[in-house]
Amino acid sequence: MNQRAETLQRWIAQQHDLPLGDCRLEQVAGDASFRQYYRLHLPDGTPRVLMDAPPEHENNQAFVAIARDWRAAGLPMPTLYAMDLAAGFVELEDLGDDVMHHHLTTEAAASAWFERALQLLERVQRLAPSSTLPAYDRALLARELDLFPDWCLSRLLEIPAPPAWPMLREALIDNAITQPQVAVHRDFDAMNLMVRDDTLWLIDFQDAVQGPLSYDLVSLLRGRYRLWSRECMDAFIGTFHQRAQADGRLPADSDVATFVCQAEAMGVQRSLKVLGIFCRLALRDAKPRYLERLPHFLAHLRQGLAALPAHGEFLTWIDTAFIPALCRELDRRGIAHSLQASAS
Template identity: 35%
Template sequence: MTLSSVDLPEGLDAFLAAAGWGGAVVEPLPGDASFRRYFRVRSVDGACAMLMDAPPPQEDTAPFLRAAHWLDDNGMRAPRILAEKPDRGLILMEDFGEARMRDYLDEWPTDEAAVYSSAIDTLVKLHQLPAGPFLNYSLAEYLRETRLFIDWYCTAQNLYVDAAGWTSAWEQALSPMLPRQRPGVTVLRDYHAENIMLLGSLERQGLLDFQDALVGHPAYDLVSLLQDARRDVSAELEAQMFDRYVQKTGVAVEPFLADYARLGAQRNAKIVGIFVRLWRRDGKPRYLDLIPRVWAAMERDLAHPALAPVAAWFAANIPAHLREANGGEYAR
C-alpha cells in the first residue's frame, strides 16, 4: 500500500482482502467538512473503487448505507456498495471517477446550461419516486438549523440579538409551507455542483453526499443546486432552471416560488452559521470566503414577501454595514 499503517484505517487490510481487493494500492483523497476520509483503491488488475472511512463514534455509516441502497434500488445513480463493515466505519463502493460537475464546468463553461438541465432532470426523476425510508423534515429541524446562525455567526460578530424573535419569525415564515411538503419527496439536502458526478456524458449524473436524506419539500434540493454556496449561478441560469423544473413537474408556480424563497433563506442562514462554525470550532477558515456568495443569495430570498417576518428581524438585529458587506469581516 502507498501509505503507512499509521495513516490507514485500522483493520483495512483484512477488510479489503475479504472484499476481494487484497493487495490493492490505497491513495488518500482530499477531505471534506466532516470526520470522514476517502481513499481511492486500485486493485492489482487495474480496477478502481472508493473507500470511505467514517470512524465511530464521530460518524455513523448507517444513514449513508440506507440512503445508498434505497437510491440504487430505485434507479438513481448512487455509488454501488461493494463491501461494508459498519462497526469499523468502512465502506467500499463504486468509484465515479474524477468528472465532478463543478470541475467540469470550470473547464467547459459553455456546457453550463446542458449540465444544469441534466441535474434538474435527475431531481425531477427523484421527486417522481415515493419518498424513501427517511425521517420527516420537521419544523423543529428547520428551526434547529436556523439556530446555527444565531449561535455561531452572531456570536462571532459580537451581536446581542433577539433569539426568541428569531425563532418566532421563522415559525411564521415556514408554517404556511409545511402542508405543501406532504407526503413529501426524498430530500438529499446537499445537492449541488460538488456532489454531482458526470458519468461518461453530460446526461448521466451520479449522486454523492446523501447520508443526511430526509422526507421534505421538493424545493429544498432545487434551491441547494441553484443557490450553490461554492459556485456562482447567474440569476438568468437560476430562473431558467427553476422554470425547467416547474414545467417538468407541473407544480403551481406562485406557492412553489414562495416556498423556494423560504427554503433558500432557511438553508443559506444555516450555511452561514455552519461556515463560521467550521472556522471557529474546527480551524477551517477557508469556508469564510464562501459566505459573501451565500449571504447575497439569502438577501435575495429575504426580499420575497413570504419572508417578511425574517426580513424584519434582520432589519432590527443585523447592522446595515454587515449586511452590505455580505456578512462582514472576520478576525482570523
C-alpha cells in the same frame, strides 16, 4: 499513514485476500464531515473507493440503506461491495474524479449542466423511496436555523439576533412543512454530482430526509458555485414548477408565483443554515477556510430575502448591522472579501 488508515488497509486486504503490500491507499478529496476517502487499485487494475466514516460521528447505516434503496429504484448510485459498519469502513464503486462543478466554465455551460442536474433531481423526487427516511420536521428545521444565531452571530460576531428573527424563523419553518414532501438529498449541489460516462451520479446522500419539494431545487440553484440572476432563477424555478405539475408532484392549481416565493424562502432557510455551519466548522473544528465562503452565501441570502417583501426588516438588518460586523471580523482575521459595510 494514521492508525485508522492502517486499520482500513488491513481490512480491505482481508476482504480481497491480498498481501498488505498490494493494498496501497491513495487519499482522495474529502469533505466538511469526519469522513475520509481513499482510492485502491486491485491487482487487475480495477479502482475502488474506500470510505472511512467513524461510526461515532457518521450515520453509516443510513448511507448503506439509501445507497441500496435508491440504486434499486433505478437511480445512479455507487455500488457497495463490502462494509464493516461497526468500524465505519465501506468499499465503493469508483466514480472517478470528474465533478459537475468542473464543467461550469461559462454561463452557457453552467446553464446546460444545471438543467441536467434538475432533470436528475426530478427522477430522485419521483423514484426515490421516502417513507423510511427521517422526517424533515419542525424540530430539525429549527435546529438548523438556530445554527445562524448560535454560531454566526453569538460566537463569531458577538452580536444579538434582531427583533425580526423570531418571525422569520417561524415563517421559514411553516413554509417548509407545508410543501409537498418528497425524498430530499439535502446537499444536492454541483460538488456532490459526479460525471462518469456522460451521466450524473449521486454521492454524499447519507443525510437524506423526507422533506419539502423545493429544498434540493434551491440547494442546487443557491449553492456554492453560482450566483444566478433573478431572471435565471425565475426561469429555472418556473420550469421545475411546470414539470412538477405535469407529473403530479405539485397540484394542478399550484401558482408559479407562489412556488417561487416558497422556493426562495427555502433558499433563505438553507443559506442561514450554511452560514451557521461554516462558522461552526471554523470555530469548533478548526477549519478557518470556511469563513472565506461566508460572503458567497450571504449574497444568496440577500437575493432570497429580496424576493420576500414580508421580511424586509430582516434584510435591512442584514445590510445595516450584519454586513458591517462581518466585514470587521473578516478584516480582523485577514480574510479577503468584497463586502462593503455600507451595503444597501
